[in-house]
Amino acid sequence: MNLPPFAALFDMDGVLVDNTDFHINAWIQFAHHNGLTLTREQYVEHINGHVSADSMAYVFGHPLSPAELATRTEEKEQIYRDLYLPHRQPLTGLMDFLDAMRAEGIPMAVGTSAPVSNLGFTLDGLALRPYFATVVDASMVTHGKPDPEIYLKAAERLNMAPARCVVFEDAFAGIEAGLRAGMVVVALATTHTRAELATSGAALILDNFSGLTPASIQQLLPAE
Numbered sequence: 284m285n286l287p288p289f290a291a292l293f294d295m296d297g298v299l300v301d302n303t304d305f306h307i308n309a310w311i312q313f314a315h316h317n318g319l320t321l322t323r324e325q326y327v328e329h330i331n332g333h334v335s336a337d338s339m340a341y342v343f344g345h346p347l348s349p350a351e352l353a354t355r356t357e358e359k360e361q362i363y364r365d366l367y368l369p370h371r372q373p374l375t376g377l378m379d380f381l382d383a384m385r386a387e388g389i390p391m392a393v394g395t396s397a398p399v400s401n402l403g404f405t406l407d408g409l410a411l412r413p414y415f416a417t418v419v420d421a422s423m424v425t426h427g428k429p430d431p432e433i434y435l436k437a438a439e440r441l442n443m444a445p446a447r448c449v450v451f452e453d454a455f456a457g458i459e460a461g462l463r464a465g466m467v468v469v470a471l472a473t474t475h476t477r478a479e480l481a482t483s484g485a486a487l488i489l490d491n492f493s494g495l496t497p498a499s500i501q502q503l504l505p506a507e
């Protein structure tokens with residue numbers, strides 16, 4: 284195969300791993316510990332895919348100071364990691380797809396709203412990091428998703444034009460970030476249903492990576 288140059292940018296949570304329920308339960312527990320209430324619906328609408336600074340401001344009703352944000356974020360993420368650890372595994376079909384992409388020499392990056400502490404847990408814990416030329420996380424951007432900054436930075440680091448990038452996302456905030464970056468978006472129906480994603484602007488909706496080939500992704504891009 285001789286694929287024209289393009290790059291693949293992967294969201295982490297809900298895409299490389301199917302962990303949304305664990306984040307939801309962790310946020311609900313965290314809110315409870317802090318004397319607050321949070322529902323699944325509030326999570327899906329206001330927190331899913333957002334950076335912690337924005338999520339914490341939503342949960343507490345005001346922005347947190349940098350020191351408080353760091354402490355609270357680690358408190359919440361420790362609950363999440365404890366809950367998800369016994370279930371931690373790549374999304375179905377991911378490893379075969381990453382192997383096929385790597386064999387074709389297609390550059391890949393991660394663009395995630397997660398804090399650094401969760402990168403080690405997921406990317407190193409599942410031996411995924413070697414597949415990615417670069418990882419852009421919450422600490423590296425001024426504006427979190429749905430702002431396109433995370434994906435534009437990832438494309439820049441891969442030296443690839445945004446129009447030649449395909450973003451894999453599960454969250455509405457992340458899909459919007461990819462589209463605003465001028466990229467093609469593939470949606471994974473891990474957090475939202477196919478019906479909910481139908482009008483999201485995604486070029487393709489998948490349940491997981493099973494059977495996915497580099498050529499089928501390349502076809503989503505305009506011919507060069």
Ligand SMILES: O=P(O)(O)OC[C@H]1O[C@@H](O)[C@H](O)[C@@H](O)[C@@H]1O
Pocket residue numbers: 294295296297306310330331332333335338394395396397398401454457
């Ligand atoms: O989906 P992404 O961009 O990997 O985002 C990760 C973030 O996703 C949010 O939904 C979680 O509540 C955060 O705790 C997590 O860090």
